[in-house]
Amino acid sequence: GTRAALLGHRVAGKTGTAQKVDPIRGGYSDKRLASFLGFAPADAPRIAILVVVDEPEGKGAEVAGGTVAAPAWGAIAHEALRQLDVMPEQVRETASLLVSSMGSGAADEAAQEPAAEPPIQPGRARVPDVSGLGARSAMRRLAQSSLEPELRGSGRAVAQSPRAGAIVKRGARVKVTLAPPG
Incomplete structure (x- = not known):
């Protein structure tokens, strides 16, 4: 089940591997059915997904639910949570601190912002592009990437440093220059 792990989200789930019946000879065949049923985030579920792989190729542990179905579940769940705007836990904490410091009205905007991309490596983050965004949106986008x-x-926003797409240490300061439109 560890292959179903999602960066920033706690997952609950169960793997399954079943032998299939051979209808001609009776009894079990050497064919398998691999599955993973999971939900996330574990503390307040927004999704429940069942992945079943019929007759995966391979032998033994190669065809187990945790080896075959769990990674597929992880990819599907990651995209589903992104589309539902469910922020990773560490990003949610940062954003809630930022929202409380910005005042009312910001919570609704923060809930509509897409979830941040997972960092490239632990302790690192990709700098998002904030060009054209207002102050609140730029702050929110940077906070979602664990940047200050x-x-x-x-x-x-008309300029930023470091540039969009750069990989930096989490918590790094990103300077954003704002100018009136026109």
């Missing part, structure tokens, strides 16, 4: 915003000016 430093804003200068007012209006919309």
Whole structure:
């Protein structure tokens, strides 16, 4: 089941591997059915997914539910949570601190923002592109990537450093220059 792990989300689930019946000879065949049933986040589920793989190729542990179905479940669950805007746990904590410091109205906007991409390596993060965003949206996007915003000016983001796409240490400061539209 560890192959169903999702970065930033606790998962609950169960693997399954079953022998299939040989209808001609009777008894069990050497063919298998591999499965993984899981839900996430474990503490407040938003999704429940069952993945079943009929007759996976291989022998022994190669055809077990944890080896065959769990990784597929992880990929499907990751995309489902992203589309549902379910933020990873560590990002959710950072965003809630940011939202409480920005005042009312920000919570609704934060809930609609897409979940941050998982960091490339533990302790690292990809700098998101905040160009064209207002101050609140830029702060929220950076917080979702576990980065500390430093804003200068007012209006919309016209420049940022480090550049979008750069890989930096989590918690790094990102300087954003804002300017009025026009």
